[in-house]
Amino acid sequence: MANRKLGTQGLEVSALGLGCMGMSEFYGETDEQESRRVLDRALESGITFYDTADMYGSGRNEELIGPFVQKNRDQVVLATKFGNRRGPNGEYLGISGRPEYVREACENSLRRLGVETIDLYYQHRVDPDTPIEETVGAMSRLVEEGKVRYLGLSEAAPETIRRAYAVHPISALQTEYSLWSRDVEDGILPICRELGIGFVPYSPLGRGFLTGQIQSPEDFAADDFRRHSPRFQGENFARNLELVERIKQxxxxxxxxxxxxxxxxxxxxxxxxxxxxxxxxxKYLLENVGALDVSLTAEDLRRIDEAAPQGSAAGLRYPESGMNTLNK
Known part of the structure; x- marks a missing residue:
């Protein structure tokens, strides 16, 4: 698999990464044994870039992938995140970018992962009550100490990105981007390209909707968070199925x-x-890797743009409470 550069500081990763969140939470039933097989098979397939966060499974996701990372440390580029605080029972406690919390979160992630260094450390959500300069300043000290190699942000607004970069180079921005979430094309992608920041789209398959496998909200397990997502409800669901049908064609x-x-x-x-x-x-891992063998012509890209133009997805991408934490 070919590599791509994220930022201009030297970070290189496989052209496709692996998001590990669903292995521990949010998408219904989990199977840690199967997840470990997926991790191994991903590496065999050429994927070197693995994404987790301290909030996924309230730390369990980092603990799950830790042994895999340790075993393959020289081949794996490890990304994790801090900022979304959760309590001992998984309850959401809000966002923090306070300098003392940045350090505490990093130390806890290093312990759970069982490694000495995090390759790419993201602020998961921007804390509106802490100046971004203070948060990134604390993150930069982790780089100086060798606990982190490169810095990233997630769901940050263009001006926040610019202010952060003035404190320390940002190698990657992670924000939702797919054929049904294209709003980043207006302001966020341009600022990333101006500053030389790599872009890491999460939910690139629209939380599974763009696979064409989801035909009804009843396809989701009772504890699947998509049941509460506006895009998977009522008339929005029906309209979004039409979008997927155009892609399927x-x-x-x-x-x-x-x-x-x-x-x-x-x-x-x-x-x-x-x-x-x-x-x-x-099965789905191998299907995703197969995307690298699909060649799209200029005419293909034009037709896809026509089938799924910006703003074509119906409904907000998160419930209102989640939307309030985006693009900050």
């Missing part, structure tokens, strides 16, 4: 899966883009 003509078309489209948006589709099944 083009994918059929290209003899590929809708998920592969969606990922190939993202990869074609620039060499500075590294999607991190998440999965907990080998």
């Amino acid at each position: 083009i994918a059929g003509e290209k003899n590929c899966a809708p998920s592969q078309l969606a990922l190939s489209w993202l990869l074609a948006q620039g060499d500075d883009i590294v999607p991190i589709p998440g999965t907990k099944k080998i």
